Amino acid sequence: LSAGDVRVVLQPIGDLVLLPLQGQIHPDLLTDLEGALLDYLQQHGARGVILDMVGVEVLDQHDFDGLRRVVEGATLMGAPVVLAGIRPSVAAGLTMLGVDDSWVRAVRTVEQAMALLR
Amino acid sequence: MKQRMHRMRILSEADTVLAVLTVREMAAQIGMNKGASAALATAVSELATNVVKYAGRGTMTLRALTRREQPGLEAVVEDHGPGIADVERAMTDRVSTGGTLGLGLPGSKRLVDEFELKSTPGKGTRVCVVKWG
Numbered sequence: 001l002s003a004g005d006v007r008v009v010l011q012p013i014g015d016l017v018l019l020p021l022q023g024q025i026h027p028d029l030l031t032d033l034e035g036a037l038l039d040y041l042q043q044h045g046a047r048g049v050i051l052d053m054v055g056v057e058v059l060d061q062h063d064f065d066g067l068r069r070v071v072e073g074a075t076l077m078g079a080p081v082v083l084a085g086i087r088p089s090v091a092a093g094l095t096m097l098g099v100d101d102s103w104v105r106a107v108r109t110v111e112q113a114m115a116l117l118r
Numbered sequence: 119m120k121q122r123m124h125r126m127r128i129l130s131e132a133d134t135v136l137a138v139l140t141v142r143e144m145a146a147q148i149g150m151n152k153g154a155s156a157a158l159a160t161a162v163s164e165l166a167t168n169v170v171k172y173a174g175r176g177t178m179t180l181r182a183l184t185r186r187e188q189p190g191l192e193a194v195v196e197d198h199g200p201g202i203a204d205v206e207r208a209m210t211d212r213v214s215t216g217g218t219l220g221l222g223l224p225g226s227k228r229l230v231d232e233f234e235l236k237s238t239p240g241k242g243t244r245v246c247v248v249k250w251g
Binding site for chain 2: 024026027028057058059060061062063087088089090092093096097098099
């Protein structure tokens with residue numbers, strides 16, 4: 001899956017799915033990602049999904065809202081989503097933007113996310 | 119040679135991404151710290167997205183600044199769109215229960231050191247932000 005210069009690859013790890021987000025993500029990309037992920041979940045199913053956020057340095061409220069739709073869609077298909085490795089710049093930015101983060105389950109590393117979902 | 123000024127058009131979501139990347143690149147060139155750079159880039163992302171959503175097209179002008187040997191960046195995001203009828207309301211944090219996103223202006227203001235908004239209904243909007251660091 002790619003949009004512009006950003007590529008997202010769905011990586012199955014056992015019965016989990018890892019999605020490493022890299023570079024400057026944007027709402028259109030997240031809409032494509034949501035479609036691809038939900039298709040994957042319908043075909044293969046998964047115990048959970050891990051969004052690896054380490055490669056993301058800037059996230060505005062529109063991107064964050066796109067992320068929320070990805071998370072909610074997957075959750076409705078029975079695959080809870082954990083966000084791993086949100087950077088301090090992203091966390092601080094979102095806090096100052098005053099976004100609603102009540103839907104977020106976040107851990108520091110992908111390993112912690114795997115432990116949480118298993 | 120450092121580039122002290124950069125101007126670009128904002129016509130699409132791809133341009134908002136490019137605007138963010140341009141801020142990051144120029145901030146790195148002038149030696150701004152990563153936190154300040156990311157904060158300004160987030161504010162610019164909000165402002166540029168507003169341009170695409172509400173005005174359709176606009177511009178961003180970036181200018182490198184120096185203050186007591188501290189680097190800074192000024193970003194002017196402007197359009198000739200519909201303008202904001204009630205600026206005071208747009209600058210107020212709204213607790214949104216319906217999940218609708220506001221213009222992100224109060225948040226953008228918190229992310230930067232200086233924030234100036236001029237908007238004339240029917241004429242357009244100009245937001246000038248400065249971040250030091």
